[in-house]
Amino acid sequence: MTITANVRSDAAAGKDSTARTGTAPDTADTDEDRFSVPPTIQELRSHFAPVFEQIAQDALERERNRELGHGAVELLRESGFTKVRLPRELGGFGASLDQLLDLLIDLAAADSNLPQALHGHYMFTEVHQHQPQGEVSDWWLSEVAAGKVFANALVELPPATGARPVVITPRDGNVSRGAVVSGDKFYSTGSLFADYILVLGKQPGSENDTYVVVNTRDPGVELIDDWNGIGQKLTASGTTKFHDAAVDAERAMTLAVPTGPLGFPFLWLILAATHAGIARGALNDAAAYVAGRRRTYVHGSGELPSEDPLVQNVVGSISAKASAARHVVLGAARELEEALLATRDVDSLEDPAFLDAYAAASVSASEASVAAAELSLEAANLLFETGGASSLLTDKQLDRHWRNARVLASHTPGSYRLKSIGDFRINGTVPPLSARVRNSDTASTSSEGETK
Secondary structure, three states: EEEEOOOOOOHHHHHOOHHHHOOOOOOOOOOOOOOOOHHHHHHHHHHHHHHHHHHHHHHHHHHHOOOOOOHHHHHHHHHHHHHHHOOOOOOOOOOHHHHHHHHHHHHHOOOOHHHHHHHHHHHHHHHHHOOOOOOOHHHHHHHHHHHOOEEEEEOOOOOHHHHOOOOEEEEEEEEEEEEEEEEEEEOOOHHHOOOEEEEEEOOOOOEEEEEEEEOOOHHHOOEEEEOOOOOOOOOOEEEEEEEEEOOOOEEOOOOOOOOOHHHHHHHHHHHHHHHHHHHHHHHHHHHHHHOOOOOOOOOOOOOOHHHOHHHHHHHHEEEEEEEHHHHHHHHHHHHHHHHHHHHHHHOOOOOOOHHHHHHHHHHHHHHHHHHHHHHHHHHHHHHHHHHHHHHOOOHOOOOOHHHHHHHHHOOOOOOHHHHHHHHHHOOOOOOOOEEEEEEEEOOOOOOOOOOO
8 A cells, every 4th residue: 555645554543633632432342231222322422422422522723734633443342333333243332314314413413424424334334234245245344343434436527637547457357356447536525534435346358347346455545635625524534555466366256236226325424424423523612612702892782692692592503403413314214214114125226115215315415415514604604793803813713613514515416416306296207226426528627526
């Protein structure tokens, strides 16, 4: 593995401020004495709250210094958060989907970069958990149980940018026997934190999609920390270059199963949960900022800002938006879990049972995604109505909430989501089964991408 800028390694966990504060609280075990079967959200929140609190302590410092949260990811790994959805018998906690998303909201309130960085880990683990694909699924789930983290590299820039299309060359003519990977990917979200990357490419002479898993420590993997968006700066969403990187035998998988397309509504809900967490983070900062202020205006309605009904009204509005976003996400999560359960034994993407379940989950997730984005952007903007010019000082980083929400909301523009929702409501049209982008013009130099 070639390291360019901030790349995750075993030693990297000690480089950021979170790691320096100490190790995770003693939360790694999932013994039956501590958790019900299934666990309650109160038990899970009690277990992970100290971890999230520790992550939050240094989130502002990481934001100021543009310092990737290697130590924060290690805390999540050590606490068992990366395996919280695995059944108890596979070494996890057995959390439900809505419980996971509820916890991701809490994590996003602490550091909104982390849920997005882990979206591929949860999204594709769900595929293997609900519809196993043989040896590759057994291996994947055992690695998750062991604390390994997965990311994805799916998006390619247009050839005119100089990026190389990813080519997956099978060993002995069969990708299940192993392969080598060459080419470039952009928006490789979470890759610099990950042990493994799921890579999308084409086999020579074929236009069919091929998905394989590559070890990030392979010498043919180059991870580059070059994501330079205005927000969500620490999601480790940079470029990944593959130089004849090796793929072990039985490391190929498919998304042409019902849980493959259902992974996209799951992705949207993870991002919606991140929006809800951003709104909660804006509320936390607004309340703390107002409580600490001693300056007000001559035309203010209270001696202190904390006593001013106008300021209280603003903070109350932020709180309402944060709570609404959480409830919207959790409601859609329950619908997605119903769709996953309903399609567990369905094999064909053309089966009416799958299409009905997918349409309901996709529309629900899209609605939640659009609503949560609007609520978080409004909450983040209202934060600046709680005070004067001091709220704009860069050392406070209060603008990070709006910047992060704006970037997340652009992941798939809301107009596309709303069009799909409207087409379904009016005409019964099943939404597209994939949220991946395509290059409209091979001569284009655009750097647009989605499903990072």
